Amino acid sequence: MLGTRRDGPVSVLELQREDRRNALDLALCRAIGEAAAAEVDAGARVLVLTGQGSAFCAGADLDGVYGGEFLEALYGMLHGLTRLPVPVVAAVNGPAIGAGTQLVLACDLRVAAPTARFAVPTARNGMAVDAWTIRTLAATVGAGVANRVMLGAETLDHDAALAVGLVDRTGDVEDALAWAQEVAALAPLALAHNKLVLRGGDDETVAETFDACWASDDVREALAARAERRTPVFRGR
Known part of the structure; x- marks a missing residue:
């Protein structure tokens, strides 16, 4: 479900639900939060977060998304990543939709493959995200783009996300790891x-x-x- 490996001062956390395109369920949300904190406690200076296969994270697993317990785990994990005392680098290896984009926003630096896509399609599914997500998106990409994403249900491809600052660099997980090693020094x-x-x-x-x-x-x-x-x-x- 979640793989972890150390490369010197950098820890890599890989979402491993490839059959579900790494969609977040209750167990995976808890695993990410617990593993991230444990790696920092063990001395990691930078974390790299990525997904297995062709998707970074397809969003929340709709088979179990509706319970309060899931929402508590999701937002506890996202906000926990922002409170870690070390940088978190997203290696966005493919689509990051809904909760996947939220996960990207919880990271501090973002490297994305050309296949990456970003969206928060709550207006299409009748759901909602918390104020932190919307405000962080607006602070990152600007109010105009945030309006299109949140009110027009627009999807940003890699080039659009790079242009507005949601993506910092183009590359794969190895490029993200190389940047993380530089930051760790x-x-x-x-x-x-x-x-x-x-x-x-x-x-x-x-x-x-x-x-x-x-x-x-x-x-x-x-x-x-x-x-x-x-x-x-x-x-x-």
């Missing part, structure tokens, strides 16, 4: 602070992470590396 405390601010963290916590960066060994390591003309090695402390 950066200062972890600075990354955690930056992500917290970008994701709307509260002022008190932001102030704490700001102070932690300036008081860290990593900031001194960067200064020493510059003086010694070498690449800094950050420890996250």
Whole structure:
């Protein structure tokens, strides 16, 4: 259902419901949330999230989507990804529809194959997504495009998504992994602070992470590396 593997400081989480085009059900939502937290606790500095086969995620599994328990698991997982102190990279290997687009929005950086497509077709199925999804979409792609997606049920192909910032780079999972390795070499405390601010963290916590960066060994390591003309090695402390 969910595969995990480590590549040095990067953990790859692969949705493995290929027969259902990686649609999210209750068990998979819980597995993603639990595995992501466990990998970070085990020392992963960046996560890469991708799908098995030709689809990234076809959305919510309509056989079990209607219960409150599923919605709690789905939004708990999505919001949990945004609160992780490490960057999450989406390797969008194919269509990301409905909850698949929501999963992409919960990631911080996005690499997509030319076959990727994005849509939130609630206006076609009578369902709804939470305010966070709509506001995050609008903040990412702009109000005009968000209006077309949410009110006109428009689908964005790879090129359209790249043009409006929903996709950052074109590539496959290996390209996403290579980018993740580059990010993993950066200062972890600075990354955690930056992500917290970008994701709307509260002022008190932001102030704490700001102070932690300036008081860290990593900031001194960067200064020493510059003086010694070498690449800094950050420890996250």
